[in-house]
Amino acid sequence: MKKSHLDLKILVIDDETSQREILSDILSDVGFTVITAENGEMGLELLFRNNCLLVLTDLKMPGMDGIEVLKKSLQFDPEIQVILMTAFGSIPNAVNAIKGGAYDYLTKPFNKADLLRVIRRAADKVQLILENRQLKEEVAQNFQYHQLLGNSPAMRQVFQIIDRIRNVDATVLITGESGTGKELVAKAIHFSGSRGKNPFIAVNCGAIPETLIESELFGYARGAFTGATRNHAGKFEQAQHGTIFLDEIGVMPLPLQIKLLRVLQEKKINRLGSNLDIELDVRIIAATNEQLEEKISDGKFRLDLFHRLNIFSIHLPPLRERISDIPLLTRHFIRKFSERYQRQNVRLIPAALKKLERYSFPGNVRELENIIEKTILLNDSPNISAESLMFDETQPSKKTSLSMSSTLPQMEQDMIIEALKASRGSITAAAKKLGISFKTLQYRIGKFGLDKRDFKN
């Protein structure tokens, strides 16, 4: 008996009392912790309540049989190891059980040595699973930065960057899809840094009408325009000695981009309708869920402003690319919403977590948060199963740059045309750009009926 098996729990389910007692004695003699149940229903109940991953169950029982126990166990936690005890002659059943995900089976009658051999092998496997889970848990507990959680390599890197930049005043550009936590990162930088006791002012550039952004940001003097009946401090002034968070910077109109650039260079502002310079001591953090590079090449975003904002950049990958953050975030949201809605002992059964880990989360962390909130609100049972998860049907589907109507040959042709344009009809240069050989490109140009001479200018 390996020392590591000492505190391992085994659930024994059998309707015959004498059989239960014998098994229980043998297993506890060698150091396992044994719990027993006289039928499948009670067995599952115990299984779900105890942190138990090893089940030894009789196949034929009145009521719920062993196959059903197996199925329900795996629905609860796909890593539970079930060993079935079958009567001599019911081999087809045993084969079905293995197909259904059982760890192994024992054909009755079996002796003590047979039993211990199978159990110990299964126990080794369970031990590994438990160690793995423990490790994940320990790692998970170490990674939190203010309200930001994450233990994926990507998030740890984000934490490192925050740590390095929180006490300097350089601008930061945070990029990432909607719901990835950009605002939370901005707050983590501000509140953990030297400006943390001063204001954090968030401005959503996309939510303010274009005509109002300027006065919102810079304020105005009395009489600057009709209706300006008094002096008004803009967001920059409100953020004095603190941080201004310019969200959705990508939609800022070009004329305002010029003004912002000037603020960044000169570190002072004028209220609208006033010539008085106001010295600014404000840290600027900007965020966007758009591809600014694209906007720049379209002439919709100024390159010089981009460089000014992008002194430090933090990119938050979509949640589907950092699956290892899902358990931690899920637990966090369960805690948050059980408290808010006064629910006790809410927990996600392992199969439900597996389902979340396979989901694509077009709405990222915000969507996960919404799913957990809705699920807790609409579920009476404290155990959240895979089926009871309330996925949000209204989330926008994942953005892709390729429209689904374009076919592969169409895309290929478009790429070749692009490359030929860029290289002004030089096949050698275009082939190099595309990463294919001269001959291949020549063949494809012929196939698509293109003429390199059309791309000379």
Ligand SMILES: Nc1ncnc2c1ncn2[C@@H]1O[C@H](COP(=O)(O)OP(=O)(O)OP(=O)(O)O)[C@@H](O)[C@H]1O
């Ligand atoms: N790493 C994280 N840890 C804990 N909560 C997070 C994390 N990331 C995001 N959240 C939560 O998810 C929600 C969305 O985050 P946030 O508003 O920061 O996203 P965003 O990137 O600014 O989205 P948008 O582009 O739509 O404005 C918030 O409720 C936030 O608290």
Ligand SMILES: [Mg+2]
């Ligand atoms: Mg945001």
